[in-house]
Amino acid sequence: MLVIGLGVLGIGVAVALILAAFNQNLMYFYSPSEVARGEAPGNRAFRLGGMVVKGSVQRDPQDLTVRFAVTDFAQQRTVTYKGILPDLFREGQGIVAIGQLDPGGVFVASEVLAKHDENYMPPEVAQALKDGKAQAGMKP
Amino acid sequence: MNFAFLHKYASLMHAYRLSRTLTPWLAGLTLALFAWGLVSGLVFAPADYQQGESFRIMYVHVPSAWMSMFVYVTMAAAGGAALVWKLKLAEIVARACAPLGASFTFLALVTGSLWGKPMWGTWWVWDARLTSELILLFLYLGVMALHGAFDDRRAAARAGAVLSLIGVVNIPIIHFSVEWWSTLHQGATVTKFDKPSIHIDMLIPLLVMIAAFQCYFFWNLLVRVRAQILEYDRNAAWVRELDLPTRA
Numbered sequence: 001m002l003v004i005g006l007g008v009l010g011i012g013v014a015v016a017l018i019l020a021a022f023n024q025n026l027m028y029f030y031s032p033s034e035v036a037r038g039e040a041p042g043n044r045a046f047r048l049g050g051m052v053v054k055g056s057v058q059r060d061p062q063d064l065t066v067r068f069a070v071t072d073f074a075q076q077r078t079v080t081y082k083g084i085l086p087d088l089f090r091e092g093q094g095i096v097a098i099g100q101l102d103p104g105g106v107f108v109a110s111e112v113l114a115k116h117d118e119n120y121m122p123p124e125v126a127q128a129l130k131d132g133k134a135q136a137g138m139k140p
Numbered sequence: 141m142n143f144a145f146l147h148k149y150a151s152l153m154h155a156y157r158l159s160r161t162l163t164p165w166l167a168g169l170t171l172a173l174f175a176w177g178l179v180s181g182l183v184f185a186p187a188d189y190q191q192g193e194s195f196r197i198m199y200v201h202v203p204s205a206w207m208s209m210f211v212y213v214t215m216a217a218a219g220g221a222a223l224v225w226k227l228k229l230a231e232i233v234a235r236a237c238a239p240l241g242a243s244f245t246f247l248a249l250v251t252g253s254l255w256g257k258p259m260w261g262t263w264w265v266w267d268a269r270l271t272s273e274l275i276l277l278f279l280y281l282g283v284m285a286l287h288g289a290f291d292d293r294r295a296a297a298r299a300g301a302v303l304s305l306i307g308v309v310n311i312p313i314i315h316f317s318v319e320w321w322s323t324l325h326q327g328a329t330v331t332k333f334d335k336p337s338i339h340i341d342m343l344i345p346l347l348v349m350i351a352a353f354q355c356y357f358f359w360n361l362l363v364r365v366r367a368q369i370l371e372y373d374r375n376a377a378w379v380r381e382l383d384l385p386t387r388a
Contacts, residue, residue: 007302007306008302008305008306011306011309012306012309015309016309019313028265028266028267028268028321028322028323028324029322029324031322049322085261086258086259086260086261087258087259087261088190088191088259088260088261089261096324111261111262112261113260113261113262113265113324114259114260114261115260115324115326116190116191116259116260116326117326117327117337118326118327118328118329118337119329119337119338120188120191120195120198120329120337120338120339120342121188121189121338121339121342122186122187122188122189122339122341122342123186123187123188123189124186125189125339126189126190127189
């Protein structure tokens with residue numbers, strides 16, 4: 001009984017230590033602030049996450065190239081991407097882009113994923129919240 | 141006379157009878173809750189402001205994911221009881237939980253993947269939530285493999301119990317993964333201390349579906365436990381006296 005208890009305890013501690021060691025690698029994406037502080041890898045691909053800045057999306061009329069900025073409300077980073085964006089991609093939406101920084105500090109994405117938040121509500125309620133009129137049983 | 145010996149048999153026999161009484165009630169409750177939850181969730185709940193109709197897969201995904209963790213904790217608790225008190229009934233419950241939990245986990249992963257493709261733009265990412273849920277599936281498969289790896293049923297139960305107890309450490313990791321690490325998966329909508337971030341008309345069908353999944357699990361668990369009681373006790377006098385249709 002004692003052996004099993006100690007075994008479980010030991011493995012629990014081992015898992016905790018492994019998780020602590022891998023903490024950085026489990027981070028799915030870096031924020032623009034972390035990139036600005038130079039914490040993101042410079043020479044290989046990484047993921048950049050943040051909100052698409054309102055009014056920043058520019059589409060190239062010739063091809064599928066899109067240029068936009070992502071923010072964590074402290075820092076911004078310009079992203080370029082050539083390809084088809086997910087349905088949820090829009091200004092003000094959280095996204096995760098996979099790619100690399102070019103020498104000019106622009107993030108060149110090879111893939112863009114949309115991240116939705118934990119809020120669910122009917123469109124009318126969302127509109128009402130936007131207009132600041134009603135709370136209608138929802139916390140914003 | 142060894143009365144402890146008698147008590148064990150009495151307890152399995154009692155569990156068998158209790159299971160037989162409860163099963164039809166649970167079956168009826170499960171079907172009623174599923175009918176209510178599915179109709180209100182898939183038909184009457186309003187579409188989401190961002191995800192439109194696609195968010196309705198939540199009514200299968202969220203209950204499956206909840207059950208994947210609930211069943212694991214049940215299995216580990218039964219395993220613990222089996223180790224500490226050498227309870228046959230606890231061994232049986234733990235053994236019956238494993239394939240059910242693995243199925244819920246698989247369902248959560250598949251529905252999540254089907255949801256991820258249109259919304260995120262990908263079937264799968266190695267973020268902390270998805271990875272820890274996948275580890276949960278492997279834990280279930282490991283426990284099932286241990287249950288099947290020994291000729292001695294009781295040794296198998298002990299081995300499975302040790303692995304399931306060790307794996308409990310994964311449960312808080314799954315739940316808090318979306319807080320501890322930045323993930324592509326969304327944060328908690330319902331299971332948090334704050335008010336749920338979901339409109340009441342969408343929340344009620346979700347809670348009904350979770351209740352339906354819970355009842356389905358208990359129903360299925362009782363049936364499986366009953367079958368295994370018969371297997372454990374197949375040579376006991378009370379089983380021989382049962383009028384079982386398939387008895388050769």
